[in-house]
Amino acid sequence: MSARRILIFGGIALIAMGMLFGDVFAVFVLHQNGGATGAALMQAANAAAAQDAAGVKTAFAQIGNLMEDRGTKVDSHVHMIDAGYLALLVALVQPYVLLSQAKKKLLAKLLIIGGLLLPVGIFLIHYVGLAYSPFSAIGWASVLADSAGALLIVCLAYEGLGLWRYFRSGGLVSEPEMPRERSWERRALLSGGTLLILLGFLHGAWYSAFRLYHHENHEIYILKRMSDFGNESAIQSEVNEYGMLQVEKAVHIAAHSHIIEFGLLAILLSFVQPFVFLSEQWKRRWVKVLLLGSVILPLFVLLELRFGLLAGGIADLGGLLVIIALVGMLVGVVRYTGRLDGEAA
Amino acid sequence: MSRDRKVLIFGGIALALIGMAYGLYYAVSVEHQTLDQMGGSLAGAFVSAAERKGPESKTLLASYGEAKYRYVRQVDVHSHWIGLGMLMIVLGVVFEELRFAERRRVLLAWSLLAGSAIFPAGVMLQTVNLQTMGSALAIAGSGLVIGALVATAAGFARA
Numbered sequence: 001m002s003a004r005r006i007l008i009f010g011g012i013a014l015i016a017m018g019m020l021f022g023d024v025f026a027v028f029v030l031h032q033n034g035g036a037t038g039a040a041l042m043q044a045a046n047a048a049a050a051q052d053a054a055g056v057k058t059a060f061a062q063i064g065n066l067m068e069d070r071g072t073k074v075d076s077h078v079h080m081i082d083a084g085y086l087a088l089l090v091a092l093v094q095p096y097v098l099l100s101q102a103k104k105k106l107l108a109k110l111l112i113i114g115g116l117l118l119p120v121g122i123f124l125i126h127y128v129g130l131a132y133s134p135f136s137a138i139g140w141a142s143v144l145a146d147s148a149g150a151l152l153i154v155c156l157a158y159e160g161l162g163l164w165r166y167f168r169s170g171g172l173v174s175e176p177e178m179p180r181e182r183s184w185e186r187r188a189l190l191s192g193g194t195l196l197i198l199l200g201f202l203h204g205a206w207y208s209a210f211r212l213y214h215h216e217n218h219e220i221y222i223l224k225r226m227s228d229f230g231n232e233s234a235i236q237s238e239v240n241e242y243g244m245l246q247v248e249k250a251v252h253i254a255a256h257s258h259i260i261e262f263g264l265l266a267i268l269l270s271f272v273q274p275f276v277f278l279s280e281q282w283k284r285r286w287v288k289v290l291l292l293g294s295v296i297l298p299l300f301v302l303l304e305l306r307f308g309l310l311a312g313g314i315a316d317l318g319g320l321l322v323i324i325a326l327v328g329m330l331v332g333v334v335r336y337t338g339r340l341d342g343e344a345a
Numbered sequence: 346m347s348r349d350r351k352v353l354i355f356g357g358i359a360l361a362l363i364g365m366a367y368g369l370y371y372a373v374s375v376e377h378q379t380l381d382q383m384g385g386s387l388a389g390a391f392v393s394a395a396e397r398k399g400p401e402s403k404t405l406l407a408s409y410g411e412a413k414y415r416y417v418r419q420v421d422v423h424s425h426w427i428g429l430g431m432l433m434i435v436l437g438v439v440f441e442e443l444r445f446a447e448r449r450r451v452l453l454a455w456s457l458l459a460g461s462a463i464f465p466a467g468v469m470l471q472t473v474n475l476q477t478m479g480s481a482l483a484i485a486g487s488g489l490v491i492g493a494l495v496a497t498a499a500g501f502a503r504a
Contacts, residue, residue, distance in 0.1 A: 227394035
């Protein structure tokens, strides 16, 4: 398998795994974590009303712990998918990286390993903590994540060196360039991806213009009322309102980022279609499934505000469609006969 | 390499580097202080409320609000510069496939680059007490990016 195929296979696999992790996280952790954070906030507000300063501190320590739990899982999801994007991007420039094939293959493998270990390290931060660590503030899981990040930086620096050699050589390529086919799949992914990104931008512009400031002011307003020594039922109502506000913010941000990321993914996948060795019919099928899932997930994430868990379930189904399409394309990459690899060798 | 691709690919790399450099500077010298201020102010506001120090609690909540306002925007600047840079690099790979004359593609590429640079810069200005100017730049920048992207989508659809 050439460096380019390792990167394409590894990149799509990382994206699919990152999305699967995100789906599992959304179903089994996200809502439970939100509920526990709300309960801890309620505990803090009740402690404040009961003049129990130590109780407030305990409750906030618990909130910090819950936020770390949630934050590291979100970061694992994001970093695994972004490492996949990076691998696909690096695959695109392989013909212009003037290094030996053996070195390029090694770099490709290291990049995929780094892209896998980085999110694994981030995920473990919450569980490993500072156990057996010789450092005062950095645990072994952070060391693993940072080392994997450093590995990615070294790989990219080497790829950059290869690109520098290409520019110095006056345009000498090291392997055949990506075929520029004008297939239906490619055009659908290109225009569909651009459209998804555009929708994401429009939604982001609308949110920042009409909702962002309102949300920020409303949060402070609720927190002020919450700490105003009310009775338990009043505090409960404030905590519920605060929880709803956080949900509304999270839903808009998730819809905005997911639709743009899916757009970018569609454009990147349009470049690697020549490496997907499937019949025209199946290639088209996977493209349609991918674009359908890319619309369903962010749309129904937004609709969670109105339809609750039903919309959330449909959104997760949208994510599953994207994962299925990615796995379908991955099978095509595995089945690829290596024609372009052969030319490269 | 055509001029439009050069603008997008090298402009995108430059934007991504600026975004990463800003992120590095922010993580090393600003983020921890801001997070400490946010966490400390919020917990402190509730502790002050428990100790029946009403005015102090309100001051700390206001401090939390200000810190969070800055934090959200500073993180957004970092992620948007890098994200837009990445989008420009990806579009640069296929920009020649747009069914437009080269002059129009170059104009589109410059619009994308200008908008992608101006929009996060405007958001950053909002955090240093230049809110009106920052908002105006952010709106103009994002408008430019959206307009250019509409044209790009139309160009791909015609290809």
